[in-house]
Amino acid sequence: MKLKFTFFLFLIIVPMLHAQVKIPAYYQQEKSFTDALEKIITNAGLDGSYDAGEDGMEKISFAVIDLNGKQPVIGGVNMDNFIYPASVYKMYVAMEILKQVSNKDYSLYGTYVIKSPNDVDTAKEIFNDPRPLLKNGDTVTVKYLLDLMITRSDNSAANCLIDLANRKHINKTMHAYNWHGSEVTRKFLGRQFEDPGYDTIRGTETSALHAADFMYKINTDQLVNPWVSMQLKVLLGGQLDKSKLAAGLPDNAMYYHKTGWWSIYTNDVGIVDDGKIKYIIALFTPIQEEEVALKMKKVSDEVYKLISKRAAN
Incomplete structure (x- = not known):
C-alpha cells in the first residue's frame, strides 16, 4: 500500500513541475499594444515587486486580449507569472x-x-x-x-x-x-x-495568460464544447462582485468574470462586451483589496479606452 500511495503522489505532483508559459500561436502579438499596456500598469503604480510573506517577493500577472480584429491580439505584463488566484x-x-x-x-x-x-x-x-x-x-x-x-x-x-x-x-x-x-x-x-x-x-497557482486563454475558449465556444462554454458564460455574467475591474467599466458594458480575494491577493478576470468592442482582461495582484481597489479601477478604465481607440482606427 505504501508503494501505491507514493506512486499516487508522484502522479499528482509531477505534471505540476512543468508550467506551460508559451503564448498559443492563434494569438497575434504587437509591440505597440504591449507597450501601451505596460504604460497603463506603470501609471497605476502596479509595476513593482511586493512582499508576499512566505511566497517571497511577488509581481502582478496581467494580460489583455483584443477581440476586435480578424485575429485576437494579446499583450500584457508578466502574463506568464504564476500567482495565487x-x-x-x-x-x-x-x-x-x-x-x-x-x-x-x-x-x-x-x-x-x-x-x-x-x-x-x-x-x-x-x-x-x-x-x-x-x-x-x-x-x-x-x-x-x-x-x-x-x-x-x-x-x-x-x-x-x-x-x-x-x-x-x-x-x-x-x-x-x-x-x-x-x-x-x-x-x-x-x-x-x-x-x-x-x-x-x-x-x-495560475497565470494571467492561462486565465485569459480560458476566457478566450469560452468566448469562442471552444471550452469543451459550445454548451459548456455558454453555460459557464451565463454563470460568469451573474457575478455579484462589482468591485475590482468591474468598477472601471461603463454601465453599458457587460462583464462576464470571476473575482478572487484572500489575504494580500486581489484578482479579476473576464470578458468585456459593450456591443461595439470586446476584449478579455486578467489581472492578478499580490496586494490587499483595500490598497489595490482604486488602482484596478484605473487599469480597467484605461484598458477600455485603449481598446476603444484601437477599434476606432
Whole structure:
C-alpha cells in the first residue's frame, strides 16, 4: 500500500513541475499594444515587486486580449507569472463539472448532500446575497452549487464541487488545453481536513495568460464544447462582485468574470462586451483589496479606452 500511495503522489505532483508559459500561436502579438499596456500598469503604480510573506517577493500577472480584429491580439505584463488566484480558480472547477454534465455523468438538477468538513463558510462573500450559508446535511442541486460558487464565490459550494468533479479529472482537462501549472490542487479548507495526497501538496497557482486563454475558449465556444462554454458564460455574467475591474467599466458594458480575494491577493478576470468592442482582461495582484481597489479601477478604465481607440482606427 505504501508503494501505491507514493506512486499516487508522484502522479499528482509531477505534471505540476512543468508550467506551460508559451503564448498559443492563434494569438497575434504587437509591440505597440504591449507597450501601451505596460504604460497603463506603470501609471497605476502596479509595476513593482511586493512582499508576499512566505511566497517571497511577488509581481502582478496581467494580460489583455483584443477581440476586435480578424485575429485576437494579446499583450500584457508578466502574463506568464504564476500567482495565487484565490477564488478565480473556481472557474476551472466549474468547467469540469459542466463537462461531466455534458457527458451525462450526472444532471445539473441532480441532488447533492453537503457534508462536513466542506461546509467551511461562516459568512457570505457577498453580504447582501439572500441565499443562506450551506451547512452539513443540506440537500441542493448541482446547478445551485455552481451558481453559488461562481456568483457569490461560495467556498463551501466549491469544496463540494471539487469533490464531485475529482481533482484528477479537473487537471486532466486543464492539461488538454496546455494549462500546465494551473492545476487545482487544494480545496478551500485547512490542510488538516484535506484528502491524503493533497494535505502536503503545493497551493494552487495560475497565470494571467492561462486565465485569459480560458476566457478566450469560452468566448469562442471552444471550452469543451459550445454548451459548456455558454453555460459557464451565463454563470460568469451573474457575478455579484462589482468591485475590482468591474468598477472601471461603463454601465453599458457587460462583464462576464470571476473575482478572487484572500489575504494580500486581489484578482479579476473576464470578458468585456459593450456591443461595439470586446476584449478579455486578467489581472492578478499580490496586494490587499483595500490598497489595490482604486488602482484596478484605473487599469480597467484605461484598458477600455485603449481598446476603444484601437477599434476606432
